[in-house]
Amino acid sequence: MSQRKRKKAAQDMLSSQRFDKIAENFATSEVHRSSPTMEALHETLGPQTGSAICDVACGAGHLALSFAGELPARLVAVDPAPNMLASVRKLAAERGVSVETEEAYAEDLPFADGSFDLVVSRLAPHHFRDMPTAVGEMARLLRPGGRLAVIDLEGHESPEIDALNHELEMLHDPTHQRSYTLDEWIGFLQGAGLNVPVARGSQSESRTGVPIKRWCEIASSGAEAERAIRQRLAEAPSAHREALGIRQDGDEFFIPVRTCMVIGVKPLGGVR
Template identity: 85%
Template sequence: MPASETLSSRRFDKIADNFATSEVHRSSPTMEALHETLGPQTGAAICDVACGAGHLALSFADEQPSRLVGVDPAPSMLESFRRLAAERSVTVETAQAAAEELPFPDGSFDLVVSRLAPHHFQDMPKAVGEMARLLRPGGRLAVIDLEGNEDPETDALNHELEVLHDPTHVRSYTLTEWIAFLQGAGLNVPVARGAQAESRTGVPVKRWCEIASSGAEAERAIRRRLAEAPEAQRAALGIRQDGEEFLIPVRTCMLIGVKPLGGVR
């Protein structure tokens, strides 16, 4: 087994098809905002780290990048990416690797992206450092990931729900922590937006658990925990109740870091 293949990658290897068809992963308001903020990527070399089924990478395909690469530790995720790319007649490259050990030379890409994956990374400073290393001077790193909460009690609830949803979840970082990660890797951070949501209407708990194959026991525990939680904490996490169902916004933050033209400071 490759060193890059972790418990998380083995789990996602088994549920790759769920992510290929997941409405949360295929598109979102935050993905749309990212494209608007970045502008056209014509001729750019793009790398999607922990790409999963490759939805973010493929969202750039119509912009005619010069190179479109997906990296993931789970072989079935990479197979899903290649299959979706072939269905769209898009040429892509893939590499099986962890975010902490990216198999490319320094300065290989104009744009590195990672979406709804970094909360699984084992060593965030190392992973961000690796993604920054791949950037050419002036290149950009764009991250969309689950957002932690600055209030410790609300953050603890958020973490508990995420681990029930997916036991390989490591941590959702706050916007402040994310800015520090990017700056620590020598990047300027002109864009940092918190309190984003991947679903406009909210994802029912049942569907949220189906996507991650959480299981019936975990789904029941999530419902119990949400019913017990103070309404103010649920509101802080953007979670709404509709009758007996809870709607999960998949709350995220979006950041763009830019590598200085003189290289890493």
């Protein structure tokens, strides 16, 4: 194994271990349980009755389980953190939902080509270390005409504003890799051979914004990181905060969890 691959494997292990420790936070997180963008995704996709669905980097499985009422033929949740998968099984059992779980990374999915009608991933790809490979893997799983739907943190076109956004995300969660712009996401899906009929930027996972304290609680950021985030926001130009949708009310800042949503469709020819 090359030094680069060994380093990546070690980083992946650290990320998996970190999420193992905060699995319960994600299971109870109001941001992860539901959002305006999740609602919009269901409206855009339509009913999934009889579909085979795979949720990649599923966390506690909130997105996967949101399809259960639509009577899919198969529901699969994939994540590299065992405790996250345990949370998926617990939530599924509480709701009487049948779900398969698989421990794996997005860059190496253990399923045959064309296994699913719908592959989804939400609030996770910003952790992926090799985005073209991960998107290629998710696209590979699609049957001809199948769809890949991604909701993830959105980068900003302005380098200066994007740098602020990245600094905040790294303080919030040191396993964060990068938030990509909408145009970059379109490029990833097109690069994997998908058509992209839906691409929406400047979405939000919270209608009111998440207070800094709660935002940090969900990710177990720690008191030092919370103080650094508050200081960085206080120092940042108000125009930069506004560009990221960050609202200030008195001494508190509210994070919108700014996202984009893209949906790619595998051509009926099925050849990438």
